[in-house]
Amino acid sequence: xxxxxxxxxxxxxxxxxxxxxxxxxxxxxxxxxxxxxxxxxxxxxxxxxxxxxxxxxxxxxxxxxxxxxxxxxxxxxxxxxxxxxxxxxxxxxxxxxxxxxxxxxxxxxxxxxxxxxxxxxxxxxxxxxxxxxxxxxxxxxxxxxxxxxxxxxxxxxxxxxxxxxxxxxxxxxxxxxxxxxxxxxxxxxxxxxxxxxxxxxxxxxxxxxxxxxxxxxxxxxxxxxxxxxxxxxxxxxxxxxxxx
Amino acid sequence: xxxxxxxxxxxxxxxxxxxxxxxxxxxxxxxxxxxxxxxxxxxxxxxxxxxxxxxxxxxxxxxxxxxxxxxxxxxxxxxxxxxxxxxxxxxxxxxxxxxxxxxxxxxxxxxxxxxxxxxxxxxxxxxxxxxxxxxxxxxxxxxxxxxxxxxxxxxxxxxxxxxxxxxxxxxxxxxxxxxxxxxxxxxxxxxxxxxxxxxxxxxxxxxxxxxxxxxxxxxxxxxxxxxxxxxxxxxxxxxxxxxx
DNA sequence: AAGTGGTCTAGACCACTCC
DNA sequence: GAGTGGTCTAGACCACTTG
Numbered sequence: 001x002x003x004x005x006x007x008x009x010x011x012x013x014x015x016x017x018x019x020x021x022x023x024x025x026x027x028x029x030x031x032x033x034x035x036x037x038x039x040x041x042x043x044x045x046x047x048x049x050x051x052x053x054x055x056x057x058x059x060x061x062x063x064x065x066x067x068x069x070x071x072x073x074x075x076x077x078x079x080x081x082x083x084x085x086x087x088x089x090x091x092x093x094x095x096x097x098x099x100x101x102x103x104x105x106x107x108x109x110x111x112x113x114x115x116x117x118x119x120x121x122x123x124x125x126x127x128x129x130x131x132x133x134x135x136x137x138x139x140x141x142x143x144x145x146x147x148x149x150x151x152x153x154x155x156x157x158x159x160x161x162x163x164x165x166x167x168x169x170x171x172x173x174x175x176x177x178x179x180x181x182x183x184x185x186x187x188x189x190x191x192x193x194x195x196x197x198x199x200x201x202x203x204x205x206x207x208x209x210x211x212x213x214x215x216x217x218x219x220x221x222x223x224x225x226x227x228x229x230x231x232x233x234x235x236x237x238x239x240x241x242x243x244x
Numbered sequence: 245x246x247x248x249x250x251x252x253x254x255x256x257x258x259x260x261x262x263x264x265x266x267x268x269x270x271x272x273x274x275x276x277x278x279x280x281x282x283x284x285x286x287x288x289x290x291x292x293x294x295x296x297x298x299x300x301x302x303x304x305x306x307x308x309x310x311x312x313x314x315x316x317x318x319x320x321x322x323x324x325x326x327x328x329x330x331x332x333x334x335x336x337x338x339x340x341x342x343x344x345x346x347x348x349x350x351x352x353x354x355x356x357x358x359x360x361x362x363x364x365x366x367x368x369x370x371x372x373x374x375x376x377x378x379x380x381x382x383x384x385x386x387x388x389x390x391x392x393x394x395x396x397x398x399x400x401x402x403x404x405x406x407x408x409x410x411x412x413x414x415x416x417x418x419x420x421x422x423x424x425x426x427x428x429x430x431x432x433x434x435x436x437x438x439x440x441x442x443x444x445x446x447x448x449x450x451x452x453x454x455x456x457x458x459x460x461x462x463x464x465x466x467x468x469x470x471x472x473x474x475x476x477x478x479x480x481x482x483x484x485x486x487x488x
Numbered sequence: 489a490a491g492t493g494g495t496c497t498a499g500a501c502c503a504c505t506c507c
Numbered sequence: 508g509a510g511t512g513g514t515c516t517a518g519a520c521c522a523c524t525t526g
Contacts, residue, residue, distance in 0.1 A: 008513085008514065008515090009514080009515070010514080010515085029463070031526060034491075034492060034493080035492080035493065036491095036492085036493095044515080044516085045515065045516045045517065045518095046516090046517085046518095047515070047516070047517085048514080048515060048516075050493085050494090051514090051515090060425050060427075063424050063425065063461055063463075064492095064493065064494090065461050065492085065493075065523090065524080066492070066493045066494065066522065066523050066524080067491080067492055067493065067494095067522070067523030067524035067525075068491095068492065068493080068523080068524055068525075068526065069491090069492060069493075069524095069526060070492090070493075071461075073425075073463060074463040075427075075459070075463060168486075178486070179486050180307050180485070180486055181304050181307070181317075181483060181484060181485045181486055182483070182484050182486075183304070183319075183481055183482070183483055183484075184481065184482040184483075184484065185479055185480065185481050185482075186430070186452065186475065186480045186481075186482060187452070187475050187480070188432035188433070188450035188451050188452045188453075188475065189432070189450055190448075190450055204434075204448075206432035206433055206434055206450035206451075207432050207450075208430065208431070208432045208452075209432075215319070217307055217309055217315075219273070219307075219317060219318040219319060231430065231431050231432065235429060236429065236430045236431070237427055237428065237429050237430075238427065238428040238429075238430060239425060239426070239427055239428075240425060240426050240427075240428070241424070241425045242412075242422070242423050242424050242425055242426075252494085252495065252496090253495080253496070254495080254496085275507070278510075278511060278512080279511080279512065280510095280511085280512095288496080288497085289496060289497045289498065289499095290497090290498085290499095291496070291497070291498085292495080292496060292497075294512085294513090295495090295496090308511095308512065308513090309504090309505080309511085309512075310503065310504050310505080310511070310512045310513065311503070311504030311505035311506080311510080311511050311512065311513095312504080312505055312506080312507070312510095312511065312512080313505090313507070313510090313511060313512075314511090314512075
């Protein structure tokens with residue numbers, strides 16, 4: 001059971017605007033109604049509408065021009081991935097226009113190795129829960145993901161059978177912990193033989209590797225993840241908006 | 245001559261807070277004064293202070309806990325790069341704690357090739373201004389950067405002698421254009437021989453490759469950039485904050 | 489001059505934690 | 508219950524473009 005926080009007014013407004021763009025009410029290159037008009041139409045303050053609009057700006061969906069208006073980005077369709085907020089690989093693959101699926105390769109306990117212990121700030125050999133998954137886009141393996149969680153964080157024991165959707169949800173359910181932030185080290189690597197096999201690439205094929213650490217609000221490392229990403233099949237595109 | 249926009253109140257407040265954290269007025273793990281207190285102290289509204297604080301949150305410098313307070317992230321020091329922001333490579337290297345320097349390998353005109361023409365949406369063979377630079381951290385080459393600008397955008401001809409700091413500034417000065425947003429495709433590649441030589445790595449050493457396109461507000465591609473990044477010497481770390 | 493986005497305010501109410 | 512951050516409002520003034 002997942003508890004849903006009700007959407008804020010600003011989030012609802014964002015969704016309405018996103019939908020209108022998607023459905024062509026506002027078409028690429030068009031100027032949107034002014035902020036005041038939209039705010040009045042939706043019955044919200046201009047401040048709140050601006051907050052809603054800022055989300056679209058950050059996504060590169062619209063572009064603000066002071067004194068002139070806000071325009072639908074002509075290239076909004078080319079923009080797929082938002083590294084800022086990509087939390088779920090499933091969504092990443094869906095956004096890329098592919099059919100996502102997951103194969104759970106391993107889920108169980110074992111002692112930590114040195115690397116993991118260092119990153120999670122625990123003693124070597126302490127037990128951890130390990131989750132290895134393969135994400136497929138249209139049945140082609142694109143991401144190999146390994147996640148490691150210190151066992152002592154898990155209050156509710158994990159059911160190894162049930163597939164796990166996202167690490168955030170997993171932690172919330174089994175540890176009562178919320179992720180406050182994460183760091184990702186981005187590297188280019190030649191894949192270890194096992195990974196290359198799983199992703200069906202040559203060992204000489206460079207892969208993107210994301211080494212993530214997820215922290216709770218108290219600054220405790222809760223998850224250590226190593227993710228190999230075959231960007232040949234699934235573009236990894238980052239959008240940056242010039243902040244004014 | 246560069247025209248400086250005066251800093252907004254929110255930006256000034258951000259800087260003050262950042263400075264206090266850096267100088268240890270607020271130390272890692274500490275709770276900051278409440279938003280109301282800080283706002284009153286600085287003589288600004290709480291709304292504005294929150295905007296200032298949000299910047300620090302996005303950087304992972306502080307962590308907000310509803311009902312409890314705002315805390316200085318214990319790991320704020322480990323956080324170096326913020327991919328979200330438009331970065332200048334110089335700053336990137338400085339943030340990594342190294343001494344930056346630039347070697348300009350080439351600056352001049354030539355006709356486009358097919359790839360560039362495609363990305364810049366111009367005809368093959370149209371003249372472009374090309375800038376090839378090598379960025380060094382403590383005299384070690386870490387980034388090989390090639391930028392291509394359609395020549396017809398450049399109203400003020402470029403002085404090939406003068407070193408160029410950043411593409412944004414270059415465009416502002418020589419084309420009167422502002423960058424509104426950019427897209428970056430992130431890939432892992434084996435470097436072409438020339439790049440490998442410049443960065444002093446083996447050709448079998450995978451490198452991160454950022455393929456950037458910078459757009460003006462009207463959605464016109466203004467710069468096409470290919471940047472090879474040797475992350476072995478300079479970590480590329482991304483921070484993501486869990487948005488509430 | 490009119491209209492647009494950019495910034496800021498003072499104040500309200502709510503959800504949450506427990507300093 | 509007191510104090511904190513989270514959200515929202517109505518309105519003001521400014522900077523900018525010319526829809």
